[in-house]
Amino acid sequence: MFKSIFTAIIVITTVFFLKPIYAGQDTDTEASANNPKVTTIATSVAEEETDGEQTSVMDLPVNFSTPEDVEKSLQLVKEQAGERGSLALKNAMGYILYYDLGLGGDKEKMYTKLNGKTPNEIIAMMRR
Numbered sequence: 001m002f003k004s005i006f007t008a009i010i011v012i013t014t015v016f017f018l019k020p021i022y023a024g025q026d027t028d029t030e031a032s033a034n035n036p037k038v039t040t041i042a043t044s045v046a047e048e049e050t051d052g053e054q055t056s057v058m059d060l061p062v063n064f065s066t067p068e069d070v071e072k073s074l075q076l077v078k079e080q081a082g083e084r085g086s087l088a089l090k091n092a093m094g095y096i097l098y099y100d101l102g103l104g105g106d107k108e109k110m111y112t113k114l115n116g117k118t119p120n121e122i123i124a125m126m127r128r
Contacts, residue, residue: 057081058119064111077119089119092126 057080062073078086096103096110103109114122 058085061116061118062114062122064115070111081119085119088123092123095126096122 057077062077063069064073074086074089077089081089093110093114096114097105097107100110100113103113117125
């Protein structure tokens, strides 16, 4: 009796915690993967001028289309945003990889899903 009640409580609690994560998945993964207009982070320029104001590397879209581009994007974030920004991005990516049930722990699917998003958007995905 106690075992069945305890199991039911665990299942219900797990459903309440995982449902928002699973329900918040993007259904446009394929659309963003096939979009040729996805912009990349310029590796030579950390901040660019747009209409007189500077844009941080944390507000520029990342390029996760190939493993080399992933490393370049992460290295650029580390160089320009510092260790703190790089660590926040890596933690967010680890969180998304582990808790996004649609990815099934596959890094390639995660890179496809995150391609074209800014580091700040990726960190915000972890916080919601």
